[in-house]
């Protein structure tokens with residue numbers, strides 16, 4: 273057994289929040305720089321240039337990349353040989369989020385109740401997904417997810433007899449409808465199979481995959497490439513003003529499902545992809 | 553040559569702008585979003601004639617800073633309030649995303665423009681803001697109405713006073 277104090281978790285989550293809010297991941301920056309070379313619309317190129325410039329300023333001055341600093345979504349892989357000391361795991365994570373959002377002057381964007389909508393004041397509670405894995409380490413991944421893009425996500429229960437083309441149509445429609453409001457260039461996460469909730473979770477996890485790393489399944493990898501091409505032919509473009517860069521990546525995950533179901537979930541992420549991870 | 557505008561705007565200032573053009577905005581912007589619109593409805597706490605509304609709310613300012621990071625929010629959420637404000641003389645709005653048919657009609661009728669700035673470039677946009685003053689509803693925190701002084705704030709005309717819409721035109725031009 274390896275003993276780890278939950279205080280260490282709080283400290284780590286706090287730092288992840290602080291970094292994620294101001295530091296655009298390198299894979300996104302690389303993808304934006306590549307897009308600058310291929311984007312055909314002058315207005316689209318100007319917007320991509322602004323996004324890159326913004327990332328430079330944000331990193332240098334430790335200013336939030338976007339005013340919507342997101343809902344904290346935390347993925348925990350907890351090694352089964354870890355024994356946690358000094359308190360409870362989820363409380364430790366929420367304490368880290370609270371400290372990080374205060375210290376970083378990040379906007380607090382959580383309503384305590386979906387209908388009453390009073391702000392909780394410290395951006396908690398986070399949405400936390402915990403998985404028990406082999407080993408004696410803890411992997412923490414934090415995504416600060418903006419509302420504009422999240423709101424454009426969709427899921428649908430297809431028939432087992434539905435064709436790949438029908439699913440593809442649904443994905444393309446979702447991206448096109450996301451349009452300017454979701455702040456393209458987008459990252460698109462797709463979860464295929466499982467059941468109602470696991471398809472949505474897969475779609476979200478698909479967003480954590482670095483840009484350029486394709487699904488290891490040959491068919492899925494090919495599908496990701498051809499779908500990205502189709503998405504970028506929709507014409508939506510940066511911020512929806514027209515262009516050839518509507519998405520930087522589409523990541524698809526699939527898993528077994530019931531013989532009578534075919535769930536599909538599409539999670540939309542904006543270019544301000546606030547994501548950081550570490551292992552304790 | 554990039555066009556420049558400054559509030560208060562006249563009909564001819566607005567009519568000179570075309571969807572898809574880049575426009576640098578200087579002078580005063582009034583920042584207000586959902587909660588403020590819900591409060592003031594068609595009676596804003598400032599003279600709206602010829603003015604520019606910016607749909608936004610900033611991150612908390614660091615000590616000594618003029619403002620935190622500030623960028624556009626989805627304009628469509630304000631659509632229900634907008635036609636009445638246009639009737640009162642509102643001339644331009646800055647936000648992100650599409651507007652309703654009713655808003656576009658009211659813009660054509662009253663000669664107004666809708667400008668967009670990219671979402672997710674809020675650190676960059678804050679650099680164009682030289683002064684920020686809360687003028688109403690301080691209790692709304694980040695959603696309080698603020699008067700901002702800006703210099704060469706970079707925007708794009710999304711919908712012009714004739715109803716031309718860059719989201720439609722752009723998509724048509726670049727879809728294959």
Ligand code: SF4
Nearest residue numbers: 418420455542671672
């Ligand atoms: S969708 Fe993303 S980039 Fe756009 S405003 Fe929201 S968080 Fe910012």
